[in-house]
Amino acid sequence: MIDQPLPTFAPGSDPGPSFFELLRRVSPDALPGANLPVLNGSGAGLGAPGTIEVPHGTTIVCIKYAGGVIMAGDRRATEGYTIASRRIDKVSQCDHWSAMAIAGAAGPGMEMVRLLQTELEHYEKVEGEPLSLEGKANKLSQMIRANLPAAMQGLVVVPLFCGFDLRKGEGRLYKYDVTGGKYEEADYATTGSGSVHARNWIKAGFKLDMSQEEAVNLGLLALFQAADEDSATGGPDPVRRIYPTVAVVDRDGYVKLEADDVEGRSLELLQGRSAQ
Amino acid sequence: MSMPFYVSPEQVMKDRADYARKGIARGRSLVALEYAGGIALVAENPSGTLHKISEIYDRIAFAAVGKYNEFEMLKIAGIRHADVRGYSYSREDVTARALANGYAQTLGQVFTHEMKPYEVEILVAQIGEQEGEPNEMFHILYDGTVMDEHGFTVLGGQAEAISDSLKADYTEGLDVGAAIRLGTKALGSPDDREIAADQLEVAVLDRTRPRRKFRRIDDDEVAGLLANA
Numbered sequence: 001m002i003d004q005p006l007p008t009f010a011p012g013s014d015p016g017p018s019f020f021e022l023l024r025r026v027s028p029d030a031l032p033g034a035n036l037p038v039l040n041g042s043g044a045g046l047g048a049p050g051t052i053e054v055p056h057g058t059t060i061v062c063i064k065y066a067g068g069v070i071m072a073g074d075r076r077a078t079e080g081y082t083i084a085s086r087r088i089d090k091v092s093q094c095d096h097w098s099a100m101a102i103a104g105a106a107g108p109g110m111e112m113v114r115l116l117q118t119e120l121e122h123y124e125k126v127e128g129e130p131l132s133l134e135g136k137a138n139k140l141s142q143m144i145r146a147n148l149p150a151a152m153q154g155l156v157v158v159p160l161f162c163g164f165d166l167r168k169g170e171g172r173l174y175k176y177d178v179t180g181g182k183y184e185e186a187d188y189a190t191t192g193s194g195s196v197h198a199r200n201w202i203k204a205g206f207k208l209d210m211s212q213e214e215a216v217n218l219g220l221l222a223l224f225q226a227a228d229e230d231s232a233t234g235g236p237d238p239v240r241r242i243y244p245t246v247a248v249v250d251r252d253g254y255v256k257l258e259a260d261d262v263e264g265r266s267l268e269l270l271q272g273r274s275a276q
Numbered sequence: 277m278s279m280p281f282y283v284s285p286e287q288v289m290k291d292r293a294d295y296a297r298k299g300i301a302r303g304r305s306l307v308a309l310e311y312a313g314g315i316a317l318v319a320e321n322p323s324g325t326l327h328k329i330s331e332i333y334d335r336i337a338f339a340a341v342g343k344y345n346e347f348e349m350l351k352i353a354g355i356r357h358a359d360v361r362g363y364s365y366s367r368e369d370v371t372a373r374a375l376a377n378g379y380a381q382t383l384g385q386v387f388t389h390e391m392k393p394y395e396v397e398i399l400v401a402q403i404g405e406q407e408g409e410p411n412e413m414f415h416i417l418y419d420g421t422v423m424d425e426h427g428f429t430v431l432g433g434q435a436e437a438i439s440d441s442l443k444a445d446y447t448e449g450l451d452v453g454a455a456i457r458l459g460t461k462a463l464g465s466p467d468d469r470e471i472a473a474d475q476l477e478v479a480v481l482d483r484t485r486p487r488r489k490f491r492r493i494d495d496d497e498v499a500g501l502l503a504n505a
Contacts, residue, residue, distance in 0.1 A: 022359070
């Protein structure tokens, strides 16, 4: 990029505080899903719709507790019947008070994370104050909707979003469908291939106003059980020392749990299970 | 057909420069100082919401004096430039130098081609990520002139008097409180005033912070630092 006068816009076409709109104007090719080949009826070139083989992320969970929310994800990405990655990180920080986790096509999902991170930071810098949590959740909804053409070709991204709402003084969490539909959940949410199993275990163990400790352990248990039933979900791996990613968002902001901490809890969980 | 009077290019440029300088001199000044852990930006600004100092990117801050609507627009253009660049390449590829060049081009073009020059002076500051990595401060004038500054720099109509005061007192390796006290004292020095914390806008680029190094220091904290002499 050569140094050139900074971009300016006529009043009618000014993108405002949105980075997504800005990118659409100055560099549309950089948008996720740009240059997506249009499939004809036979799906020549890419295979039939829904059969593109790319790495897929699997189970993620989000649980509310007394002081905020926790978010956890297994580490496996699969490509058909093959394990594409054992160490993928599906839980990411969006800004100081929110986090997002992705299930579905890993590539577009991670691109969406990066776009949302930039979007939130961009808004905050231009406007001088951050978006409300609801505003952030709606922004993600629009991005998922923009991904719909890619989703129709099998590149589905279904994230979970959570954060601490400073105005309400509580943690909140949202799940999404492939069309960008946003559903706020009161207690917990799961998504991905192992989500049914994870959800059932959380349902059985959930209590209102749990401590952070309890919520983290419940999340790890749910992921362990999902991995037990679902081949695409990775369980704790003491041989390679790979354990789920766990993050907490409370009044003080986003914190990712230390790897040692998660390892300790996972080993305890495994021990507890083998004793039964 | 009537012919316009001939005005020499020298005269045109001089008139424009005078116009811009006069506009800038109407507002209050701003100082930036390097201290041991980063860069402190101190502006005299009675408004708590209309900022003269802003975050541009992880390591880069923007500060300006002059006409608010003009530098606010430049600030947003800078944020846009930085975020697009960081998104298309990587976060490390966003540099104060490229941004300063962009501003210089924009201001230079407006100065020569538009009816009215921008009545602004801006500063693009970037701190070195690691201990020992140098800071960068680019001071850009209304006509696109860029100056690479070290130690401290002053923006605004009273720059000379304030610089003189700073020259006498500034040393390298100050702590953050001392840097802010020194900046505040210098801002008040031309007409011997004491500036209260609520009349100041203060922010730092703090090397010890994780990714986004920019931090605003609120009035209470500034008052504490000023009292702590």
